Amino acid sequence: MRLHYNLKVIGRVQGVFFRVSTQKEAIRLRLRGFVRNELDGSVYIEAEGDRFELEQLLDWIRAGGPPHGIVHDLQIEKGDLVGFKGFKIS
Numbered sequence: 493m494r495l496h497y498n499l500k501v502i503g504r505v506q507g508v509f510f511r512v513s514t515q516k517e518a519i520r521l522r523l524r525g526f527v528r529n530e531l532d533g534s535v536y537i538e539a540e541g542d543r544f545e546l547e548q549l550l551d552w553i554r555a556g557g558p559p560h561g562i563v564h565d566l567q568i569e570k571g572d573l574v575g576f577k578g579f580k581i582s
Contacts (some may be wrong), residue, residue, distance in 0.1 A: 496571040497536040497546055500530075503554055503564035510535050511581045514549075514556035518579040521545040525574075528582035540576055 501510070506529050513538060514527045525543040530536050539549060556563050 493543060493580060494540060495514060495538045495543055495546055496525075496538065496573045497550075498569040498571045499539065499550075499553070501535040501537065501557070501563055501565075502533075502567070503556075504560070504562040505535045505557065506533055508560040509558050510561050513554075513561070515579050515581050517549060517552050517557075518577040521548055524576035524579055526576065526580045526582050538571070538574070539579075540573060555579070 493544065503577065511527045518525065518539060521541065523539045523545055525537065525539040527537045527551060539546060550568070553563055553566055
């Protein structure tokens with residue numbers, strides 16, 4: 493069953509290659525969607541895929557993401573499937 497998650501990642505997530513690392517992790521997990529920096533210093537992610545792979549992405553984010561990332565909070569909302577092609581950096 494494919495799911496869609498809207499994620500807001502709060503912490504030291506800009507200037508630490510968080511977007512590029514998220515893209516690589518999402519592609520490795522065969523997820524689709526996008527990642528972008530927000531003006532408030534957070535990172536916003538929309539990801540679609542199977543529950544198991546999405547949970548692996550969430551675990552990776554909770555662990556801090558890339559080596560210099562620090563995640564203080566991860567907000568998760570389920571959304572409607574969009575049908576993304578690939579995983580992009582916005």
